[in-house]
Amino acid sequence: MALDPSCGRIALIANPAAQNGRGAWAAVEAASLLRARVGDEGFQLLLTERPRHATALAASLDPSVGTVVALGGDGLISEVAAGLMERPVDERPALGVIPVGSGNDYAASLGVPASIGRAIDCVLAGRTAVVDVGRVNGRYFVETLSFGLDAAIALDTVERRVRTGRTGTRLYLESAVDQLFRHLSIYDFTARLTGGDAAAMRTVSTAAYLLAVQIGPTYGGHFRICPGAELDDGLLDLCYATPHLGPWKALAVLLAAKGGRHTGNRHIHLDRASRLVLDFAEEPPGQIDGEKIEGTHFEIDCIPRSLTVIVGK
Numbered sequence: 001m002a003l004d005p006s007c008g009r010i011a012l013i014a015n016p017a018a019q020n021g022r023g024a025w026a027a028v029e030a031a032s033l034l035r036a037r038v039g040d041e042g043f044q045l046l047l048t049e050r051p052r053h054a055t056a057l058a059a060s061l062d063p064s065v066g067t068v069v070a071l072g073g074d075g076l077i078s079e080v081a082a083g084l085m086e087r088p089v090d091e092r093p094a095l096g097v098i099p100v101g102s103g104n105d106y107a108a109s110l111g112v113p114a115s116i117g118r119a120i121d122c123v124l125a126g127r128t129a130v131v132d133v134g135r136v137n138g139r140y141f142v143e144t145l146s147f148g149l150d151a152a153i154a155l156d157t158v159e160r161r162v163r164t165g166r167t168g169t170r171l172y173l174e175s176a177v178d179q180l181f182r183h184l185s186i187y188d189f190t191a192r193l194t195g196g197d198a199a200a201m202r203t204v205s206t207a208a209y210l211l212a213v214q215i216g217p218t219y220g221g222h223f224r225i226c227p228g229a230e231l232d233d234g235l236l237d238l239c240y241a242t243p244h245l246g247p248w249k250a251l252a253v254l255l256a257a258k259g260g261r262h263t264g265n266r267h268i269h270l271d272r273a274s275r276l277v278l279d280f281a282e283e284p285p286g287q288i289d290g291e292k293i294e295g296t297h298f299e300i301d302c303i304p305r306s307l308t309v310i311v312g313k
C-alpha cells in the first residue's frame with residue numbers, strides 16, 4: 001500500500017534525549033531534510049520535554065496530520081504508538097520511525113534503515129503495513145514485553161549506557177554478562193493462555209529465568225528471541241527458559257538467541273496466544289519496549305492489525 005501525500009501533513013515527534021543526547025541533532029537533521037522535501041506547510045516538528053510526553057503529543061495531534069514520525073529509540077517509538085492507539089481507529093495517523101536508539105529493534109522489524117536520510121526516504125516512499133499492538137494492564141507495546149533475566153539486562157543497559165556511553169550489541173552483552181554471573185534468578189509464574197496454537201484455554205505453571213511476550217521477533221538489539229513472531233499475525237509469541245542452566249550455559253543460550261538458534265535447546269519453550277494472564281509469585285524485573293514495568297499480575301492481549309506503520313523495502 002502506498003501513502004498518498006494528500007492523506008495529510010507529517011508530524012515529527014523527536015526525543016532530544018535519545019541515545020545520550022544524539023536525538024537533539026538527529027531531530028535538527030531530520031527536520032531540515034523533511035522540510036526540504038515537503039516544505040514548511042507539510043511538516044511540523046515537536047520535541048518531547050519529558051518521559052511520556054510523546055504519548056500526549058501523539059494523542060492530541062491536529063486531524064490534518066496523516067503521518068506521525070517518531071524519532072528516538074524503541075521507548076520513544078512505543079510512547080508515540082501508545083498516543084496513536086488512544087485515538088479512534090479511523091482518526092489514527094500512520095506511524096513512521098527514524099531510529100535513534102541503542103537497540104532499534106522495532107525499526108529492524110519494519111525493515112527501516114538506521115540512517116536518518118534513508119529512514120526519511122522510507123517515510124516519503126510511504127509503503128505501509130497494518131500491524132498488531134500488544135497491551136498489558138492498559139499499557140501498549142509494539143515489539144516486546146518481558147520479565148526476568150532479559151528485562152534485568154534491558155534495565156541495566158539504561159543505567160550502563162549513561163555511565164559508559166556504550167550502545168548496541170556491546171552494551172547489551174556487557175549487561176548480560178553482569179546479570180548472568182552476579183544476579184541469575186529464577187521466577188515462579190502461572191500463565192493462562194487463550195488462543196494461538198491450541199483452541200482451548202491452557203495453564204502453564206513453572207519457574208523460568210525469563211519470559212518474553214513478543215509482537216515482533218526481536219529485543220535487546222536484534223536478539224531473535226521469538227524468531228517466528230510476525231507483526232501482523234494477531235498473536236503474542238512467547239519464549240521462556242526453564243532451569244537448570246548455570247551462567248555459562250545460560251550465556252551460550254543467550255548468544256545463540258542473537259541468531260535465533262536457541263529454539264532447539266530443551267530449556268527453551270515457545271508458545272503463542274491471543275491473550276495471556278500472568279501471575280508471578282514475586283515481582284520480577286520487567287520491561288515494556290525497553291522501559292520499566294512493575295507488578296506481579298499482568299493481563300496481556302494482542303490488538304490485531306490496529307496500527308498502520310510505514311515499512312522499508
Ligand SMILES: Nc1ncnc2c1ncn2[C@@H]1O[C@H](COP(=O)(O)OP(=O)(O)OP(=O)(O)O)[C@@H](O)[C@H]1O
Pocket residue numbers: 015016017018019020048049050051052053071072073074075076077079100101102103104289290291
Ligand atoms: N525530553 C526528554 N528528556 C528526557 N527523557 C525523555 C525526553 N523525552 C523522552 N524521554 C524518555 O527517554 C527515554 C529513552 O528514550 P528513547 O527510547 O528515545 O531512547 P534510548 O533510550 O536512547 O533508546 P532505546 O530505547 O533504544 O534504548 C524514554 O523513557 C522517554 O520517555
